Amino acid sequence: MKVLKLALAVLLVLAAGLPAPAQNVNEIKVTAKKYEFTPAEMKVKQGDHVRLTITATDHDHGFKLAAFNIDQLLKKGETTTVEFTADKTGTFPFECSHYCGLGHKHMKGKLIVE
Numbered sequence: 001m002k003v004l005k006l007a008l009a010v011l012l013v014l015a016a017g018l019p020a021p022a023q024n025v026n027e028i029k030v031t032a033k034k035y036e037f038t039p040a041e042m043k044v045k046q047g048d049h050v051r052l053t054i055t056a057t058d059h060d061h062g063f064k065l066a067a068f069n070i071d072q073l074l075k076k077g078e079t080t081t082v083e084f085t086a087d088k089t090g091t092f093p094f095e096c097s098h099y100c101g102l103g104h105k106h107m108k109g110k111l112i113v114e
């Protein structure tokens, strides 16, 4: 029994010494309404796991971030979570992908990964 306990203790110590998965979760709250995303500019660091919680307040909208293969419908009144890993640096445009009215084409922003 003693040996077993010792072995267990050694295992625990070894496990504690392992590097934890070093992924930083970057959560950003976003609002989508006619005809803007707030914030319209988001900055994250390369390697971040990005979690956007997007609330469409006035109408159905869409969130399209083509560089990361994201195109998500945002239902009016609901909060939608979009997650991805920012694995490349640069400035990437995003836009509304669900027609929401006359200003739809201008509903866009950018994601900066540095």
Ligand SMILES: [Cu+2]
Pocket: 061, 062, 096, 097, 098, 099, 100, 101, 104, 105, 107
């Ligand atoms: Cu739209």
